[in-house]
Amino acid sequence: MIIVGERINGTRSRVKQAIMAREADFVEEEAQQQAEAGADYIDVNAGTGPDREADDLVWLARTVQAGVSTPVCLDSPNVEALRAGLEACTGKAMLNSASAEEGRMQAVLELAHRHGARVIGLTMDDAGLPKTAEQRIAIAQKLVAKAEEIGIDRDDIFLDPLARAVAVENEQGAAFLDAVSGIRQSLPGVHVICGLSNISFQMPARRLLNRTFLAMAMAQGLDAAILDPLDGGLMAAVCAGRVLLGQDDMCMGYIEAHRAGRLAEWS
Amino acid sequence: MIIVGERINGTRSRVKQAIMAREADFVEEEAQQQAEAGADYIDVNAGTGPDREADDLVWLARTVQAGVSTPVCLDSPNVEALRAGLEACTGKAMLNSASAEEGRMQAVLELAHRHGARVIGLTMDDAGLPKTAEQRIAIAQKLVAKAEEIGIDRDDIFLDPLARAVAVENEQGAAFLDAVSGIRQSLPGVHVICGLSNISFQMPARRLLNRTFLAMAMAQGLDAAILDPLDGGLMAAVCAGRVLLGQDDMCMGYIEAHRAGRLAEWS
Numbered sequence: 001m002i003i004v005g006e007r008i009n010g011t012r013s014r015v016k017q018a019i020m021a022r023e024a025d026f027v028e029e030e031a032q033q034q035a036e037a038g039a040d041y042i043d044v045n046a047g048t049g050p051d052r053e054a055d056d057l058v059w060l061a062r063t064v065q066a067g068v069s070t071p072v073c074l075d076s077p078n079v080e081a082l083r084a085g086l087e088a089c090t091g092k093a094m095l096n097s098a099s100a101e102e103g104r105m106q107a108v109l110e111l112a113h114r115h116g117a118r119v120i121g122l123t124m125d126d127a128g129l130p131k132t133a134e135q136r137i138a139i140a141q142k143l144v145a146k147a148e149e150i151g152i153d154r155d156d157i158f159l160d161p162l163a164r165a166v167a168v169e170n171e172q173g174a175a176f177l178d179a180v181s182g183i184r185q186s187l188p189g190v191h192v193i194c195g196l197s198n199i200s201f202q203m204p205a206r207r208l209l210n211r212t213f214l215a216m217a218m219a220q221g222l223d224a225a226i227l228d229p230l231d232g233g234l235m236a237a238v239c240a241g242r243v244l245l246g247q248d249d250m251c252m253g254y255i256e257a258h259r260a261g262r263l264a265e266w267s
Numbered sequence: 268m269i270i271v272g273e274r275i276n277g278t279r280s281r282v283k284q285a286i287m288a289r290e291a292d293f294v295e296e297e298a299q300q301q302a303e304a305g306a307d308y309i310d311v312n313a314g315t316g317p318d319r320e321a322d323d324l325v326w327l328a329r330t331v332q333a334g335v336s337t338p339v340c341l342d343s344p345n346v347e348a349l350r351a352g353l354e355a356c357t358g359k360a361m362l363n364s365a366s367a368e369e370g371r372m373q374a375v376l377e378l379a380h381r382h383g384a385r386v387i388g389l390t391m392d393d394a395g396l397p398k399t400a401e402q403r404i405a406i407a408q409k410l411v412a413k414a415e416e417i418g419i420d421r422d423d424i425f426l427d428p429l430a431r432a433v434a435v436e437n438e439q440g441a442a443f444l445d446a447v448s449g450i451r452q453s454l455p456g457v458h459v460i461c462g463l464s465n466i467s468f469q470m471p472a473r474r475l476l477n478r479t480f481l482a483m484a485m486a487q488g489l490d491a492a493i494l495d496p497l498d499g500g501l502m503a504a505v506c507a508g509r510v511l512l513g514q515d516d517m518c519m520g521y522i523e524a525h526r527a528g529r530l531a532e533w534s
Contacts, residue, residue, distance in 0.1 A: 166511060171513040173510065173512060173513055174512050177486055199511070203521070203522075204521075204525040204534075205521070205530040205533070205534035208530055208533050209507050209510065209511065209521075211507075212482045212508055212511060213507075215479045215482040215483050216482050216511055218483065219484070219486040220486055236472075237479055240472075240475050240476050240478075241483065243437075243440065243470075244441075244479060244483055245441050245444075246433070246438040250437065251470060254471075254472075254476075255470075258472050263471070263472040266472070267471075267474045267475040
């Protein structure tokens, strides 16, 4: 499992304050804590207005890279902000995100290819968010075809089948899970990623739903997730999932997490 | 999800004591607590010697039925004990278990058919416990072919692909999960069941592994489990899993469990 740490996001008020005041210490510490907790990428999302987002994203990327060696995942709907952010990245970054929308697919994929970055592709197009597994798989195939045409390796493509709220439409959990296994089967070599919080929107006991959903999606082939690595229950589920899928050699990762006291609360 | 409550098992010393002393109150209360916690069947396993097991199983079945209306799952490797237990059952019982071993397959399946009972079929034969998903699926097919030849409906067949310890063989979790989806695809209409505790044998933080494994197996199509319904974390995972698979209409089961305070500790 590849973990993208989601905490440095300007929609969190404390992060927004840090961006506005250029509090590098706060951002560096958020990055360090996530890296120590197991993040493979540190997502940075400025969440500021179009007049300043590119500058903010560059500052966030530079600040994170000053604090940790973990690569950055640049998170913005704004292609120009992604472009500016990439110029500030020294390692192999990730872009969050492309989609199959006209004007966004080509531009973001070309940007990723030019900089050798990995890229998240959301399975949505100009018709909006898909409802069924089949629609998600069809958009995934379109995204991968375009990415390969541009020259991006499958190992650099992370498809996000977009979890939608089960409280709104009861069948959306199953549709997402079917999409994960469908993408795995029809597009070997790509990664499948998701954010977790949408699934439990408007539900009580959300962390239980998010954690259970992550385990179920891992069983279907999800191999990356955008999450808060400081959520101990979620990381304990990742740790257990790795063991149960045979991805934890000799179960040593799990045993070490247990010895470090990171599993006790969740067992 | 069909829940088989596993607590009335003579290998637990307190249960053994109750069997020896014919403490009906204790057994009735164990049955009632499991039924209230969501058990659809109450498993009874005497775990006593061959000279008295049939008598003990009959007493357990009668005692459980005096306390709850939930049907009984008769649990014994001894065909004669199952036969005696069935005579004491008034409703549609479940037999735990048949296997594809010579002498056990035919006898237990015929017994189930004669009494209209449901039956658990372990995917093992005279060669022992299978290692791979393919071996499990092949034995499952043999069991279902024999059961149908005898006249048992698929809806009365519960196949258990037998979870084996990941601590001993790292790949056994994935092999089990692949077997669940393989059985679902190749044998539509049958149920897939499992016991949970073997998977985490010799590992620390076992309840975390068991709970995560249950969620993963539900995603692959597991629709029944033999477990302790008084394990709040396990039942919370079942509750979340039902929502995420679209099996909880309007999410009402989850919302009610939340209101009753059964999820708070696990979120």
